[in-house]
Amino acid sequence: MEFSGRKWRKLRLAGDQRNASYPHCLQFYLQPPSENISLIEFENLAIDRVKLLKSVENLGVSYVKGTEQYQSKLESELRKLKFSYRENLEDEYEPRRRDHISHFILRLAYCQSEELRRWFIQQEMDLLRFRFSILPKDKIQDFLKDSQLQFEAISDEEKTLREQEIVASSPSLSGLKLGFESIYKIPFADALDLFRGRKVYLEDGFAYVPLKDIVAIILNEFRAKLSKALAGRSPTVWRTARSITTPTVRSSSPRMSAHHMVAIVGFLKRYTTHTGCGWNSLYSHREEVAKSASVLTARSLPAVQSDERLQPLLNHLSHSYTGQDYSTQGNVGKISLDQIDLLSTKSFPPCMRQLHKALRENHHLRHGGRMQYGLFLKGIGLTLEQALQFWKQEFIKGKMDPDKFDKGYSYNIRHSFGKEGKRTDYTPFSCLKIILSNPPSQGDYHGCPFRHSDPELLKQKLQSYKISPGGISQILDLVKGTHYQVACQKYFEMIHNVDDCGFSLNHPNQFFCESQRILNGGKDIKKEPIQPETPQPKPSVQKTKDASSALASLNSSLEMDMEGLEDYFSEDS
């Protein structure tokens, strides 16, 4: 398919199909959208869906999937963000349309790396599973038919012939007769989880699956299709890009379109995420997916390929994380160095608390520790001058030569503040980054104690922090279940003496901010974030959802992102 440089101005007006285009509240996203939307809507839809998927992730970590709490919270999140979720509601066209388009927009952003693909697939699957679970029985048949799934319901004659066998094979069927139960005939390999445990009747290479059991299979099909679409030369992806038009841009100058693109990507950058918490436990199950997903990277995305402007920008997505990045703070300079010792015990998360302690004891930290702790300190408000002073003071105690410090270490500190080299203002590490990358070895103190410490040592550490035995055992249980961030939340709750920390932890600086908020009785040190966070009761968070405020933030962020990105935009055709 052709894709000229003027793509943002090339209109492909396709007819709008309002009616009967979305017969169901959920779908498999088999067809890309073919209508016109404006850039503003493009941005908003993308942001909203990222928020949704992030909620799906957080709720999946905080609650057991399928429980009442999980279901109701997820439903309210969907309602709030105006995405479809339930059949038989009034005025469902708009939410379904939003759902449809936003999914395809995110495909563009999330196909760029293996990590992003996995994360996206995981959340989309959880979302689909939820929607399917609240689908009324009589609607399931229609939905399957409309989704072109290769699931044939067998005829009544065929049912009777095999009635005994089917009933004897399926635990989900009680009684001796099939009655009106629908039975689906699918190739045995598509029903792996069922046949391996002999929970389904097999005949001549086919599994005869009752409707109740079809869910798991459907989800697998969905995952396989989505995985393929993200990894390969899927026409749906670039068709999507092509279909997005900007009437407003058509008559504008080339520079204008560049700005808009930067803005889109800036937003996506801010809101996209790493893989979710507890990823390690999921990984082994997803290995098959990862292996089967094509090795082709998103390099093969024709849309991106033919537009060199878009690609480097989208590439940034693989390095970003969610929500706040704590890089620009309003509390810069509000912390003094002599407060740090006390703060480390009261408001630092355990990872930073242990780094601080190690630094004080050894008067030294290795590179991994310096990076993790140094950026954290920047995030809580240390200025460059303070940081230089802090590290130098400590290192000198370790009999380091002050000149050596100036020559070696101070350069690195200045570098991490963005004052040297390519002058990137490095952002403090998120929990996921700490958990997933650069595990500590002997002599290191960085990493996540819940992830990287031996449980016995972790227990001792928590005891030394004076956590109660009950709290410790709860934490250790969470650690065993690989819920490292939830374990840290528990730690937070224990040291602040609250029942519910009130937030979903995904960043050490977030831990610090929340702690300070509680300890200072609600008086914030930091400036309020521009981006809304996950649905938690936090009255101080502003929610910017309507287009005008989105536009306002767009303009402000535009300034930031434009710097240094101009070189991406060579002559516009």
Next chain:
Amino acid sequence: METFDPTELPELLKLYYRRLFPYSQYYRWLNYGGVIKNYFQHREFSFTLKDDIYIRYQSFNNQSDLEKEMQKMNPYKIDIGAVYSHRPNQHNTVKLGAFQAQEKELVFDIDMTDYDDVRRCRSSADICPKCWTLMTMAIRIIDRALKEDFGFKHRLWVYSGRRGVHCWVCDESVRKLSSAVRSGIVEYLSLVKGGQDVKKKVHLSEKIHPFIRKSINIIKKYFEEYALVNQDILENKESWDKILALVPETIHDELQQSFQKSHNSLQRWEHLKKVASRYQNNIKNDKYGPWLEWEIMLQYCFPRLDINVSKGINHLLKSPFSVHPKTGRISVPIDLQKVDQFDPFTVPTISFICRELDAISTNEEEKEENEAESDVKHRTRDYKKTSLAPYVKVFEHFLENLDKSRKGELLKKSDLQKDF
């Protein structure tokens, strides 16, 4: 027939690989009609040479290349591996991570040693006619499931040469199955769970899956003769205590008494059946069948598979027509139509067929005309005159079915194309 001397192997193998090994049929199998380019060339073979030298990642360009190498190396043992992304003998030149196993037949290995806890006649590597029935039952049960439940059409059963059997499932779609699905198939076929420290290894639930029911029906045909007569599993207190360990304690006393009064295993088994079903009817309602009785039968007779052999796509398994270095027996295909009659003790050893060949040759050398004929022609006739012949015929029958299937597929495909 017997008297196989392992020290003669080098000489015997030389003759075997030169005159008797059925290369053309073997190549016909692994080439699979030449439909996929380089399928044979990317296949891994491994050779075990004299003095236990083991070499992997052997691969060959064609049948004649295979022949030459085998004759040159004289392997004691040949294993077949997977079809890889590149020629295995060049795997060192491939970029790291790019050399991958892609396809392989689904294989099963059933080994008599896995039944040592329920065999009374022999143990470990030994087999005898009394316990060989276990293999017969295993073949029947597994083959039925592979054919009727999974719809697999091309199944080659092979005697391993000593104490077990192998199965090669060669359907085109099966060769492409993932490791996960292969594991799933083994799980579906597994009922006996637990190692040495587990006494009761089979637990049936309320619903009996058709696979289990059909397997029990097969076992029933053999149980009396195999278990109650040949194995005599209720012969004396020592042996019947093992069975009592599989039933609830509450009926132990009653059973001990009736066992003592009985004279043989058959009678004791009848008692056990009665007592067990009464027990079940008492504690549960009529929905329950003779689970206890079945659980015992399954523990003593149901096949035990090694999941590791089946699940890995790159797993190497002994090749059909390979020689077993310890017994000298050839790994011959088993005729499924005559499974009950298969007797591992009548499978020819390499020394036997070589001697047969010598006898024929001496006869033929006396006829002048054969001097002009080529080695190949010799060979084509040679095996036919030895005891290897009927087994090669079984193999050829298997190959014919593969060919028929392939032609059917190609016709279907070309039909579809014609439609456009």
